Amino acid sequence: MRKRDFYAGGLMILFGLVMALKGPSYRLGTLMHMGPGFLPTVLGIILIGLGIAIAASALTTPEGEDEDLLPEHPEWWAWGCILASPLAFMLFGAYFGLIPGTFACVFTAAIGDREATLKSAVILSAVVTAFGVGLFSYILQIPMPILAWRGL
């Protein structure tokens, strides 16, 4: 049994179920006058079918080499940093403006690397901030204040 493929099928079944169960609440209509719920429901059912097929073929094939759901060395810290980086951009960007937003975004992502030091992350963030603000604020004129104080 291929564990990863099995869960892959499971995930598709889950997505399909959400669509197929929620779809009919948008009014199905008839084939001739289709309601907004028609296609989502049909797609949901197709996806459930595909999910079952993927999971079933996973059960019959012998196990491969790399069958753990997580990679060999899970990079929780790096993953967290990468996902936190857009959130930092949102938070600092919305409240304090483009410069703090950019700095926070790059810094958060940079400390995710195993070899990164505080110093290298700060330097990288500063360089990208200078370049980014120059490009986006002055050349492309994105309507976002460079520095702002919107309170918390």
Next chain:
Amino acid sequence: MITTALTDLWYGFGVALEPHNIVWCFIGVLVGNMVGVLPGMGPLATISILLPLTFGIKPVGAILMLAGVMYGAQYGGAICSILLNLPCHPPHAVTCLDGFPMTKAGRGGAALGATVFASFVGASWGITEMIFLAPVLVRVALEFGPAEICSLMLLGLLAGSTLARGSPLKGVAMTVLGLMLGIVGTDIETGSERFTFGMTHLDDGIELIALALGLFGIGEFMNSVNQVSTVNAKYANVTFKDMRPSKEEMKRTIAPMFRGTLVGSLCSLIPGTGPTIASFVAYATEKKISKTPEKFGTGMIEGVVCPEASTHSSVQGDFIPTMSLGIPGDAVMALLLGALMIQGIVPGPQLIKEHPDIFWGLVASFWIGNIMLVVLNVPLIGIWVKLLTIPYKYLYPSAMFFVCIGVYAANNDMFQVGETAVIGLLGYVLLRLGFHPAPILLGFVLGPRFEENFRRAMLISRGDLGVFVERPISAVFIALCVLLIALQIYVRLRPKKNGPTVPAAQGAE
């Protein structure tokens, strides 16, 4: 017919040679070439990052630039493969086999030089094909009703998902997922909100840029972080002078170059077989034809030139269905089509007639862009080699900034930055479970149009599904769909043969 095509082309050169359009084209190929060289950054991520920046410029300039990124990246990817044995982009994976041994033997420069030339020949053929084939296709496609459009889209979606990398079942599942994501938002016909889960920010649907950057930016970074080792560039000292192949090498490249071009253009005619498949087929053909097949893999220039020519000819050929029918063959084409739609241009057979400046300008700019690339690649090779050694730990945080600001700038909406992060997480989970997320984009872009035409076809036929097989053209498409599925099942059940082994491709497609 030939004269009209040539007049139109002449007009296209007029459009493409306007100063601002030349500048956009140049920026596009330069950025694309640069990014193609950078390990771990694919053309998909680059085009999505640049997409919001094109909102301010006219549609013609925007599409010239984005297309430039795409074929520019193709040239860059070859450098990566030949000099470093790194298949940064899947279409160039097979180039590593003979490209890198040539580099080790000190002929890397010659391999690059021959590649640049072969690429140009391949691309030129693809463009010529586009000039003559696209108008013919359009004439046929203008007769299509909703039923034909539906079956054609179905064929495009099936081909795009089953012929791509990985398991066909998973590919189809990804396409369906993409169709579903395309449904999110307000229904055009009834105005009811679907799958917004009460979030008013989702009323306009999921943003294309957020989806692309989430899947191919954030998801890909999560996959590669701390995995990419610093590039070993000890063989990569190539200078301008080394790039001239010897007379004997030149002679050996001519025939493979044309064979590769032919394979590529044939592959581009079959929907869904993108440049990656074209390059593999070309390499296999070349090996079979060669008098010394056992020497392949030890640095045969034929094994470098042939796949590269076929990749480029197939890439240009992929534009034919995209621009003339509005049916993209792969995710990159879907993204380009999405860019046009954001500019308010409806893709489809009417595009050439309604926006001749876009179509013919694009065709002409291909040539201009490809010439620029030849000129750029030769003297700038030293700089590209330096770029290769940028460590990933600097690359991805900087790219994260471009992802965030790009998504924000699309609509000046912070919510979408968060949306991108969520999609990124989903993208990584899918990657980890062995899915290739590229078909999602295909389904997402085609989804709304598919639904619209399906509804219309059903309304016209009074709810009779038989209309898809009763109308002859539509029946042909449906038959092709069935054939495709049958073929997949046949390939699956047949005992496996050993194909050419190639180092696993990393990075986005």
